[in-house]
Amino acid sequence: MAEENAKQAVAATEIPGGGVLVADRYVVLPEQRLSHFDRPEAAACQVEDRQNPSSRLFALLSHPAVPIRADLLNGLIRRYCPNIVSPLCHATVAVEGGRERRLAVINEAPGGISLAQALTESDEPFSRADIASAILPPIVDALEHLQERGLSHRSIHPGNMFFTGPEQSSIVLGECYSSPPARHLPHAYEPLETAAAESSARGEDTVAADLYNLGVSILALVTGEQPGAAKDAKSLFDAKITHGSYIALVGSKRLNPAVATLLMGLLADDPKRRWGFNTLRRWCDGFFDGSKKPNAPRRAMRAYVFNGKDYFHPLLLAAAFREFPAEARSDLMTGRLEKWLRNTLSEKQSADAIVAALARLEADNAANEKVDANLIARSSLALDPLGPLRYDDLTVTISGIGSALAEALADNVRDRLASLNSLLSGNLLVEWTASVAPEQSRYLPTYICNALQSAMRERGRIGAGLERCLYLLNPGLACQSPKLRHHCVTTIPELLQAMDWAAAKGETLTALFDRHVAAFIVCRQQSLEAPVMRAGRADLSTMDGKLALLQLLSSIQQSMDIGPLHGLTTAAATALQPSIDELHSKMRRDFMTARLKQLGEDGSLRDLIDGLDLDRGVRQDGEEYVVAVKHFQWLVRQVALIDSQGELRGALAAEHGYWIATMLAFCGLGLGVIVTVARAML
Amino acid sequence: MSDQAKDAGQSRKAPRLVLWLTLLTGLGLGVLLVFPAVFVIVCVGMAPSMIAVFVDPDRNLRALPCTVALNLAGVIPVVALLWQQGNSLNDATELLHDVFIWALMYTGVALSMFLLWVVPVIVKAILETVARHARWRLERARERMLKEWGEGIAEDAKGPARKSAAGSS
Numbered sequence: 001m002a003e004e005n006a007k008q009a010v011a012a013t014e015i016p017g018g019g020v021l022v023a024d025r026y027v028v029l030p031e032q033r034l035s036h037f038d039r040p041e042a043a044a045c046q047v048e049d050r051q052n053p054s055s056r057l058f059a060l061l062s063h064p065a066v067p068i069r070a071d072l073l074n075g076l077i078r079r080y081c082p083n084i085v086s087p088l089c090h091a092t093v094a095v096e097g098g099r100e101r102r103l104a105v106i107n108e109a110p111g112g113i114s115l116a117q118a119l120t121e122s123d124e125p126f127s128r129a130d131i132a133s134a135i136l137p138p139i140v141d142a143l144e145h146l147q148e149r150g151l152s153h154r155s156i157h158p159g160n161m162f163f164t165g166p167e168q169s170s171i172v173l174g175e176c177y178s179s180p181p182a183r184h185l186p187h188a189y190e191p192l193e194t195a196a197a198e199s200s201a202r203g204e205d206t207v208a209a210d211l212y213n214l215g216v217s218i219l220a221l222v223t224g225e226q227p228g229a230a231k232d233a234k235s236l237f238d239a240k241i242t243h244g245s246y247i248a249l250v251g252s253k254r255l256n257p258a259v260a261t262l263l264m265g266l267l268a269d270d271p272k273r274r275w276g277f278n279t280l281r282r283w284c285d286g287f288f289d290g291s292k293k294p295n296a297p298r299r300a301m302r303a304y305v306f307n308g309k310d311y312f313h314p315l316l317l318a319a320a321f322r323e324f325p326a327e328a329r330s331d332l333m334t335g336r337l338e339k340w341l342r343n344t345l346s347e348k349q350s351a352d353a354i355v356a357a358l359a360r361l362e363a364d365n366a367a368n369e370k371v372d373a374n375l376i377a378r379s380s381l382a383l384d385p386l387g388p389l390r391y392d393d394l395t396v397t398i399s400g401i402g403s404a405l406a407e408a409l410a411d412n413v414r415d416r417l418a419s420l421n422s423l424l425s426g427n428l429l430v431e432w433t434a435s436v437a438p439e440q441s442r443y444l445p446t447y448i449c450n451a452l453q454s455a456m457r458e459r460g461r462i463g464a465g466l467e468r469c470l471y472l473l474n475p476g477l478a479c480q481s482p483k484l485r486h487h488c489v490t491t492i493p494e495l496l497q498a499m500d501w502a503a504a505k506g507e508t509l510t511a512l513f514d515r516h517v518a519a520f521i522v523c524r525q526q527s528l529e530a531p532v533m534r535a536g537r538a539d540l541s542t543m544d545g546k547l548a549l550l551q552l553l554s555s556i557q558q559s560m561d562i563g564p565l566h567g568l569t570t571a572a573a574t575a576l577q578p579s580i581d582e583l584h585s586k587m588r589r590d591f592m593t594a595r596l597k598q599l600g601e602d603g604s605l606r607d608l609i610d611g612l613d614l615d616r617g618v619r620q621d622g623e624e625y626v627v628a629v630k631h632f633q634w635l636v637r638q639v640a641l642i643d644s645q646g647e648l649r650g651a652l653a654a655e656h657g658y659w660i661a662t663m664l665a666f667c668g669l670g671l672g673v674i675v676t677v678a679r680a681m682l
Numbered sequence: 683m684s685d686q687a688k689d690a691g692q693s694r695k696a697p698r699l700v701l702w703l704t705l706l707t708g709l710g711l712g713v714l715l716v717f718p719a720v721f722v723i724v725c726v727g728m729a730p731s732m733i734a735v736f737v738d739p740d741r742n743l744r745a746l747p748c749t750v751a752l753n754l755a756g757v758i759p760v761v762a763l764l765w766q767q768g769n770s771l772n773d774a775t776e777l778l779h780d781v782f783i784w785a786l787m788y789t790g791v792a793l794s795m796f797l798l799w800v801v802p803v804i805v806k807a808i809l810e811t812v813a814r815h816a817r818w819r820l821e822r823a824r825e826r827m828l829k830e831w832g833e834g835i836a837e838d839a840k841g842p843a844r845k846s847a848a849g850s851s
Contacts, residue, residue: 584831584832584834584835585830585831586829586830586831586832587830625831625835628827628830628831628835629835629838629839629841631827632824632827632831632835632836632839633839635820635823635824635827636824636839638816638820639817639820639821639824642813642816642817642820643817645813649806649809649810649813650806652805652809653802653803653805653806653808653809654802654806656802656805657798657801657802657803657804657805657806658744658745658748658798658801658802660801660805661745661748661794661797661798661801661802662747662748662751664748664797664801665747665748665749665751665752665755665794665797666747666751668751668752668755668790668793669751669752669754669755669758671755672754672755672756672758672759672790673755673758675759676758676759676762679759679762680762680765680766
């Protein structure tokens, strides 16, 4: 997925005087805002097309902390999907005078206003004819296309549906990738399967959920009111379970019979009974069964009393267990729930699941897991098998764990992080993914579960833990390192560039390599796991640690053919200077300092490491220093010896002096004899 | 050297000295019987060497060869002169009346005294100069090492000594 993301990203260059040129064609103008296309977590701005100046385009600038739906975005760019605002390409662009960077996704702009705006501008709500001719057919086409590709929209509401032109004859769905699925949908729009989940963790789900969203949207369009606006999330959820979604949302409103039939079909609480595309097309053509009555969820004949209150629906009981965990534990230990499920609701499978959950208590205790949280989570899943996981203070769907983790880490909510920590570490997640339907478990396949558990087992190490889970679960998420977050780093080359810029602004090399950076590299490039772990294990305040980090960065620069990184090499030179300063030999120190300065300006980390060869230099310096110390000791001893030999030299001088004098005397004697003999002979 | 060792050395040298003196006395008696005039000149001329033997036996044992050689170098020309004049006791007496003959015989002894004083001083000066130069070279090497390896090397060089001192204490 990360490679896919990197492939789809296109080159962006800043234009002098404002704007960013993307893919040598589109000029993104971040300063020229288009607020009517703004999304909750992405600001819209003007785009000019150099090849086709008449085309209407806009760009959405996503915040780096938001986990966008990268797979969906890349799928829509790769292959056109009809009747959805089409993303054309994406690139990272500088905004706010170059201080920050954002992911800019360039889209074709719809020609008309949104349906929500049309509702406010017009006194009349939409009619059955409008729904049948202008609204439903294009949406059905779009959703059918998405379903064929295994995707879902999950952001359908009147504010995200646009007319294609001023004539208002057809519509397109707005974008759906700029935030996690259904994150900003009002609670009334969510089907029962995901309604209990937190807004940030509703998950991908299937097109069946989109059809439910569509049903609520149509209700809003035909009534001109926001469905369920009068109720809070909990009471609306209770009402949906007790009376069914149709009754809970429509209430006593009088609707056109055809529209009422349509809504009964779209708002069916059982996804299997929800209308499909063929039924919707037939409805548009005027063929439908008008005698259909809304389905109410199954109700128990006898109430289950929990915490002093009667419960007739297992889903409500699951929600109550999440609300009162201590009481739920006591209640579960009595074994009443199993009997109620088995005898009153004839839910043999759920009853067995409760028995299994109670049997797991000892094993959880032995595995040092959160026993109560696991018990409540397993019991809630037994009561609400299609619903979210209720674990501690988390209520998440399988595909929503990633976005929930992203939000908790971004906001640094300690309690939620602790809950996520134990959820991702334990066996519950694996059990849950194994128990759900394949269309849900595909979002968290076994190999990802294993990778998550492996990352959590080594959570103390850099490159593992929650940070690694974050990037495993959110393949399109930018690197969340506090020092690089505003650079919107989505690929490893971008990471090195961002580190280079940050280093050029004075950040130290070791400060830039934090848990987020390490986890990001490991998740985006599996082959770099070993060097990342090596650098992570090392103490970065030591020379070996710094060299291990530089080896990692240089191998990335080399293997990915990234250009000169002057900021990083300068920071690396600064980081290595203390190690050079610690060398004993002044000559080597001066030489290596000069070499470091020269290599630091080249921008190549590989040349810096190889050219400096600091490791060998330090080793040689140490060896030579030992020899030098011994030689110094010898010199000191020799000087002391000379100083102490004054008397000896005196004695030696006398000895040799007498000997030389004697030799001279014998020479004199010989000379005297020769002279005497010579005179006598003459 | 301790006093006991000195005493032991002197006790070993004493019989050799007695042997030499006995030999010289025998030779002298022989010369006296054959050449009385030569005997007189030699006894008078070699008197400083004989005195040197008896005044400070320890010093003169090392200095004696030098003193005797140069004393003999002064006496030999006088003996040759005596031999040329007839080798009688009168000739010897005449020669001993000449002050230049005395000067000739004792100049050798004076020269030997000078050599025995000045040569050791010169040798000591040479040895001191060589030692000073060697020390200067070592000091310069030490300074170069301090400059190259820093002041820490001096401290580290003391390390083993400190350790051994600590170990012995």
